[in-house]
Amino acid sequence: MLPPATFLPEYDVAIVGAGPAGTACALALRGRGYRVILLDKAIFPRDKICGDAIPGPALKALRQLDPAYMEALWQLHPRDDVRRSRLVAPGGGSLYLHWKLPTFNSPRLNFDAALLALVRQHTTTEVRENAALKNVEITADCARLMLADGRQLTSRLVVGCDGAQSVVGRRLLPEPRLARAHHCAGVRAYFENVGGSESGTTEFFFSRSHLAGYLWLFPVGAGRYNVGLGMLSELVSQHKIDLRQLLLDNLATHPALAGRFAGARQLGPVRGFGLPIGGGRQRPASGARFLLCGDAASLIDPLQGHGIDLAIRSGILAAGQVSLCLEKQDFSAEFMARYDADLQQQLGPQLARSYRLMRLLGTRPWLMNVGVSLARLPGLGRWAQRLVG
Structure with missing residues (x-):
């Protein structure tokens, strides 16, 4: 009798959510030979309620991946190139702050669509829009994703970049809501x-x-x-x-x-x-065969309210952890916890400082x-x- 065939998931990585975190993760996985699928419930371009400020660190992180990404985004229209900010105190006094890193404002309708266009242009990622995730289960062999239209797919691991109401987070981390x-x-x-x-x-x-x-x-x-x-x-x-x-x-x-x-x-x-x-008690951002990024991992700066830069940086960190998992063939919660440690080391101090200052x-x-x-x-x-x- 022949031994049973080894189960092979359809994909190595399933990224749920095609916003800044998900697209950054896909861009960071470029050229590594993995079978990557990027899912989103919307059809792009789609609006995202936000302040529309694109922080300088977000553009810097993308430029470090490939200067061509920065050059393409700088062609966005409409766009307003930001040089300074004016803070008006409760008493009426004003203060101007001048920013060192190049940055701009652009409606998320346009910015997020431009990021997704970069994924299509520069990677072999399979992009699937109008693909709402209904449920996700972790088995010994794979992450099994069930879509709202009844379709299913399997992947070695899943990266949840699906926002503040993350389906991946809710299904795999059934903890009480944040205070x-x-x-x-x-x-x-x-x-x-x-x-x-x-x-x-x-x-x-x-x-x-x-x-x-x-x-x-x-x-x-x-x-x-x-x-x-x-x-x-x-x-x-x-x-x-x-x-x-x-x-x-x-x-x-x-x-x-x-x-x-x-x-x-x-x-x-x-x-x-x-x-x-972010900045308070953080629930885990990982577990067996899954990671969370961006808003799904509560990575919003408490003081300034921005999260695009933190989403992009966490997506890039997630891509690094994904590569390690596939290289070592280790998808355990213990091995995934390295990602939580990276988040804490690179983003934790900023979030904690901002939270304390915001409360003060x-x-x-x-x-x-x-x-x-x-x-x-x-x-x-x-x-x-x-x-x-």
Whole structure:
């Protein structure tokens, strides 16, 4: 009698989610000879509710993979090249911070589609859109993925890059939800004809009405602005805050904004979103035959609210762990824990510092006022810039 045939999964790697984390993982696996599939429930281009700021470290990480990626993204349109940020304290004082790394703002509708186009152009990854994941199971031989349309596929391991409501995370890490102290809520709308705004400058407005959060105004090119408001979910719940109404009220009454929106035109509705922030007690980002990246791993900066750079960096780290697993043929939870250690070493200190600073400044508006005043003194501006990252 012949021995039973060895089971061979269809793919070596299944990446769920084609946002910045998933596309970065696919790009980092380029040229390694693996059978990679990238799944997403949407059809691109698709919108993603976000501030649309593309942090410099995100572009730097992609450039380190291949300078051609950076060159292609720099051709995006619409786009607004960012040189500085203006911080407005609750007391009205302003501080300008100048950024060292090249960066820009661009709607996620365009940016994420451009990243996926890079995957199609530069890798042999199989891209499958309109492929919502319904369930995932880990067996001794593979990760088995069940799609909403009834199809199934198998892979040696799965990388969950499927956002804050990650199906991979929920199915494989059935732990209680993060506390509201480690979750933020936000709203966003697009406007045009905003008065007093300047291309190349992002603006952050702090107020007593939205402690542990801020209102933002980001130019995104073509005369349009991403305008939003975010704060800790625990405060939204505790004070029963209607974020949509609070945003519109602030645009009409905030001392630094009143009048600037008198002739503005809102483009579409105010839309809401929620995100788990890092820096607190983190649940594992890995287990037997799976890894989590980006929002799925709660990698959102608590102070500035950005996550694209952390998503891209975690996707690249995940690709490194994937390669080690396939090389050693070790997909155990113990071996996967190396990825958690890498995340903690490279991203953990930044997230922990940002969380502590957010909690400190967010509940003490006077401290923000004092900080902005001191930072405007000669020699202290660089200190302020280092403090906020």
